Amino acid sequence: MNKHVSLSVNPKVSDWLEFRPAGRVILHTGKVNIGQHITSALVLIAAEELNIDPNQIAVAQTRTGSSPNENYTVGSQSMQHSGYAIKKAAATARNELTVRAAKFFGVSVEQIKIEDGNLFIEKTNQSISYWELVKNAPLECYVDETVDVKNHALHQLQGKHHIARGMWDIVTGTYEFIQDLKLPNMLHARVIRPPQYHAKLVNVDEKLIDKLAEENIYLVRDGSFLAVGAKSEFAAVKAAKRVAMTATWQIENSLDESDIYELLVKNKRDSLLVEKGCIPNKDLEIPPLDKTNVQGDITLNAIYKKPYIMHGTIGPSSGAAVFDGQELKVWTQNQGVYPLQAAVAEALRLQLDDVLVQFMPGAGVYGHSGADDAAFDAALIAKHLTNFSILLKWTREDEHCWEPYGSAMQCNLQASVNSNGEITSWSHETFSDTFLTRPVIGKEPASRLLSTHYLNESKPWPVTPPMLTVHGGIHRNIEPIYNFPSPRLVKHRVYDLPLRTSALRALGAFGNIFAIESMMDELAEALKLDPFHFRLKHLNDEQGIQTLIRLQELVDKDRVNFPQEAGLGISFARYKNSAGYCSLGVLLRVNGDAEVELIKIFCVVDVGEVVDISGVRSQVEGGIVQAASWSLYEQVSYDATGITSRDWDKYQIIAFNNIPEFCIDILDRPGSSYLGVGEITTGPTAAAIANAINNAVGLRLRQMPFNSEAIKSAALLS
């Protein structure tokens, strides 16, 4: 029996790959392309195992029914899940077909060689292809997890530079995004949102409703949910504006605009002791913070803060749907077609089998953005306007104001170190809101869809209980990877906070690693120890040590070139303490306007066996740039009346004028397991930037964003 998460649910070879006529292979995966080019890596894996040309392989679009159910594309796990499954499925297929070929030729399997999909006996002209072998006898076998995969010394494709699949279409504007869908009998739709979360629709001008009807513009109203649909997109845009201008809303509650960090420590919460990365028992007593001071030890206390951050996709969320009175078909750019299917079916009271959900690429989302909500909005409108295809697009303002943000966090740390430079005590408490309000199958998934809270029969906003699993949400990477004597780790799941939140790239790991790696730097500084040496002294993990040592080499080699006014900061983490490793160095200067100018990034990663080296590099660079943007510029702003970060002018992100040079080293470990890459750089980036600012100008910033105001006020206080 297969134990692997994806293989246990989808155990057959044919769940993952099929041989199709004309020398083609189709791959099936539940993991979707969200900018990370996962399908490029999956194709390379299959082509490598099967000894065929990657161009012979196509990847089926992920959809309910025919695709393997792999839940969500999250947690930097696509390689460990789909990558592993496809590797084993392809190797099983190759073995099985080698046996068939041997039988066919009446020779032993050892005599069969494979090239370009042909199985042959050397020095003879006896040859048969995979496709001929499966023609009358399709592969019915189960994936054998114990199967021998191809020896990495024989790899011809993996670890080399490849142009990502779809890239030619992307650069020529022919790649089809969900926003580009053209469906029969299609209406463009827009939603008219309330001014803020807690509002009820009072009325819409009757005269306007009549006028819209005359213009063949459809108005959908269900409780406080309002949308328009029109044949022409611009007509829908204009109609939405007109409706918005005449709609009146009753505000039921204002947003609590008091300082978020005060709320985080003041509001109702569940406080849970974390042990070995998880919460083994909710009732474990939390030991009091050690206040005794051992003579000769240095004890530091510090509070690190991270505000609400947006996913901020460049293309606002979109969804499409058509309902024929029985069956509802939905197109989505979300990260899990099966959970969305369950959520939509529940919300619209349809049979699960009557809801078909298909993935279509959208702009990058980096977690639970507005994608699921937009898909539901489309479905809801389609249910009202039967037989029309609906293409629904959120506006920039919808996206900025209504997506579930990455939670604000506060981390309170205390650490002591003795005169030998050994850490003798460590306490880390994290206060935050949930990172998980995605639809989850079996857990009232409909309540996770935004618009269900505004319908006639509205659903209450979900209050999710604290996650207890290993490195779940808030406590992801709260567990230090270093060798500290019995660290005291506490997760505070805080309730009743003002903004809607959910999963954003790396979840709690971003804030927790920022805190740990800042504190490591503060301690090293207090002891006047080299930050590399101080970390290495507390690290037992061999692969981690290697990335840090390699980083030090890269940095030292370049030190002579560092501008005099520049500061260097370093950091290290292993994502979830079980996935990819990242050692990071940031070189920057603080200019006369107190702005951070990034000069150079040094980064060493270990992500296990590398399949698609270009994909890994893009994910490393992209993760660092995004996290640098979060750290330097970003903060969702709001007041009692609602979100005030309503567009890109009111929510600054990184621009091309602050992109540093990159020096990246990817340690390849052929033959070892995949470790994942997408989220491993975020936390280290924030910490290395804070550490570098301190190194450059002697100011310790503990609250993001590290913008010029923050630097100026730190300077005033110093």
Add this chain to the structure above:
Amino acid sequence: MKTIEIVLNGMNRSVSSEEGTPLIYVLRNDLGLTGTKLGCGLEQCGACMVLVNGEPTFSCVRTVEEFEGCVIETIEGLGNPEQPSLIQKVFAEENAAQCGYCTAGVIVSISGLFAKNPRPTDKQVKEVLCRHLCRCGSHPRILAAIEKLRGQKLDE
């Protein structure tokens, strides 16, 4: 309805649309050129960039009437998957796109810049690129592609 004449991707076209329609909707919906993307509709992100008389221009706010008589080029006019322009080719080779939503706009702007000046300075490149946002962090790859392009002879 109003009809205007433009030269679009090298062809004379007369385009009829409801007055006041921003150019992008006409390009994407009426003319089927969906390579141009809508990101904000506020001239803040650059996803909608097209070349107008050779100048990179936002297409998400200004109305189609304003382009009467103009020479407009979209991403589709620069090349296609079988015959990409040199800039498109280098962007692909450098994998200078993750999700690819911002990519067309960036390539359009860079094509406009290189057409005028095949060896732009860092400052000129940054000036052009600062009208573009990318959320995936493809910036380093995009800059690598531009580095490769500098000084190379362009096809046309």
